[in-house]
Amino acid sequence: MTVASAPLRVLIGKVGLDGHDRGVKLVVRALRDAGVEIIYTGLHQTPEQIVSTAIQEDVQAIGLSIHSGAHNSLFPRVLALLKEQGAGDVTLFGGGIIPDDDVPRLKAAGVQMLFRPATPMHDIVDFVKGLRTDR
Amino acid sequence: MSQAGAGRSLKREDAAVMAEQVMAGEIRAVARVITWLEDQQPLGPAVIQQLLLPARRAMVIGITGYPGTGKSTVIDHLITAYRRLGHRVGVLAIDITSPVTGGALLGDRIRMQHHADDPNVYIRSMATRGQQGGLARATRGALQVLEAAAYDVILIETVGVGQNEIDIMQMAHTVVALVAPGLGDDIQAMKAGLLEVADIVVVNKADREGADAAIRDLREWCPHVIRTVAVKGDGIAELIAAIAEHERLKDLAQMPS
Ligand code: B12
Numbered sequence: 001m002t003v004a005s006a007p008l009r010v011l012i013g014k015v016g017l018d019g020h021d022r023g024v025k026l027v028v029r030a031l032r033d034a035g036v037e038i039i040y041t042g043l044h045q046t047p048e049q050i051v052s053t054a055i056q057e058d059v060q061a062i063g064l065s066i067h068s069g070a071h072n073s074l075f076p077r078v079l080a081l082l083k084e085q086g087a088g089d090v091t092l093f094g095g096g097i098i099p100d101d102d103v104p105r106l107k108a109a110g111v112q113m114l115f116r117p118a119t120p121m122h123d124i125v126d127f128v129k130g131l132r133t134d135r
Numbered sequence: 136m137s138q139a140g141a142g143r144s145l146k147r148e149d150a151a152v153m154a155e156q157v158m159a160g161e162i163r164a165v166a167r168v169i170t171w172l173e174d175q176q177p178l179g180p181a182v183i184q185q186l187l188l189p190a191r192r193a194m195v196i197g198i199t200g201y202p203g204t205g206k207s208t209v210i211d212h213l214i215t216a217y218r219r220l221g222h223r224v225g226v227l228a229i230d231i232t233s234p235v236t237g238g239a240l241l242g243d244r245i246r247m248q249h250h251a252d253d254p255n256v257y258i259r260s261m262a263t264r265g266q267q268g269g270l271a272r273a274t275r276g277a278l279q280v281l282e283a284a285a286y287d288v289i290l291i292e293t294v295g296v297g298q299n300e301i302d303i304m305q306m307a308h309t310v311v312a313l314v315a316p317g318l319g320d321d322i323q324a325m326k327a328g329l330l331e332v333a334d335i336v337v338v339n340k341a342d343r344e345g346a347d348a349a350i351r352d353l354r355e356w357c358p359h360v361i362r363t364v365a366v367k368g369d370g371i372a373e374l375i376a377a378i379a380e381h382e383r384l385k386d387l388a389q390m391p392s
């Protein structure tokens with residue numbers, strides 16, 4: 001049935017003042033090669049831009065890359081905006097430089113998964129391929 | 136939102152509700168119906184059937200040209216210009232699906248992201264999902280959705296591989312084809328393919344060597360050749376004027392006499 005084979009749509013981007021895009025580019029390529037439709041926003045996005053883009057593009061999930069140290073404010077802000085704009089069912093995940101101590105708090109706040117340096121690419125691909133596709 | 140996660144279980148009445156929301160310009164409804172069309176869910180066409188087009192029809196502009204010629208950058212500036220004129224703008228940006236993996240990297244919007252949080256601009260990236268001819272199978276339906284949502288100007292960026300881009304001719308009132316100097320056989324190939332579908336030809340990247348020769352050459356083939364440097368916004372006003380003039384002549388031609 002066509003519905004079951006409809007590709008996942010996932011927004012990937014970098015938020016804030018942060019030019020570290022090597023990792024995110026690898027992630028984008030790996031996901032495309034795994035059959036995912038990636039909407040890539042590029043660098044320097046605000047949480048507002050991320051959320052309105054996610055809604056316009058009707059993605060199932062958002063993956064954010066953060067190396068700037070601002071993860072403790074950026075992830076919760078995106079979650080709050082998603083909820084505020086009626087898109088609370090969009091999965092939020094991410095990666096980059098996120099210290100151990102911050103992970104439990106971000107997960108409790110609703111970030112589904114965080115991938116840190118040296119994560120094997122197939123772990124990321126498996127996670128994304130496991131997301132719900134029906135809607 | 137009520138329709139989230141329920142695409143397969145919604146009934147006919149729900150299609151009517153969704154159609155209402157689309158016509159009210161509710162962005163999440165617009166986005167979700169386009170998803171249903173892309174995923175070939177029966178509810179997509181069911182909503183389309185219930186859509187009424189506004190009395191004042193949208194201006195639909197197709198932008199084609201080989202990858203890298205500057206289509207997305209030109210569209211970014213067209214959005215700015217049409218917003219300044221007070222129009223609500225919709226964009227459908229089509230990129231190619233990998234025939235091997237089925238995945239796609241949809242990157243056109245990178246160039247348009249500063250319009251992302253303008254509530255009067257709707258941008259949707261679409262993957263071709265195996266469709267030939269420069270558009271996605273769902274592009275026509277998505278265009279109907281944006282028209283019903285009363286966007287004044289709708290810009291469609293095609294894949295731009297050059298061959299068989301006939302579909303855009305049928306969908307858009309005005310087709311703009313981009314070339315850029317220094318892309319090798321580009322201009323010769325244009326004459327064979329893209330020029331047939333183009334109402335207006337744009338020589339973009341006119342800051343590069345070879346632009347003048349390209350313009351001279353193309354003017355022998357096409358009456359409307361415009362020179363732009365999209366990264367700086369140069370020539371965009373002329374392009375807007377040429378599109379308006381083409382629309383006007385087309386309207387005149389279609390008037391009952
Ligand atoms: C290369 C690098 C740079 C390059 C970046 C080049 C580029 N275009 O990416 C340059 C030299 C430009 C640079 C500059 C700076 N850097 Co630097 N940089 C690094 C370095 C050494 C490696 C990063 C990297 O590319 N790793 C390789 C990739 C493949 O791994 P990755 O990015 O971690 O990605 C993996 C995962 O994190 C995850 N992932 C990442 N993003 C995403 C997204 C999603 C959706 C998912 C699912 C997964 C995911 O998956 C990837 C695969 O495993 C790190 C140190 C380190 N060991 O990480 C510092 C580091 C990130 N930089 C740092 C700093 C401070 C800076 C500067 C501020 C330095 C300065 N004072 O000028 C500037 C800021 C520049 C800017 N505009 O942001 C700090 C950040 C500290 C912090 N956040 O607390 C680090 C950690 C170094 C340190 N130990 O202090 N940097």
Ligand SMILES: Nc1nc2c(ncn2[C@@H]2O[C@H](COP(=O)(O)OP(=O)(O)O)[C@@H](O)[C@H]2O)c(=O)[nH]1
Pocket residue numbers: 200201202203204205206207208209243246339340341342343363364365366367
């Ligand atoms: N030098 C120059 N570069 C341009 C111009 N317009 C666009 N570009 C660059 O050309 C590249 C491709 O542009 P893009 O809009 O993505 O092209 P598309 O693939 O046709 O959509 C980008 O790096 C742009 O910054 C221009 O007028 N002059």
Ligand SMILES: [Mg+2]
Pocket residue numbers: 206207208242243292
């Ligand atoms: Mg493009």
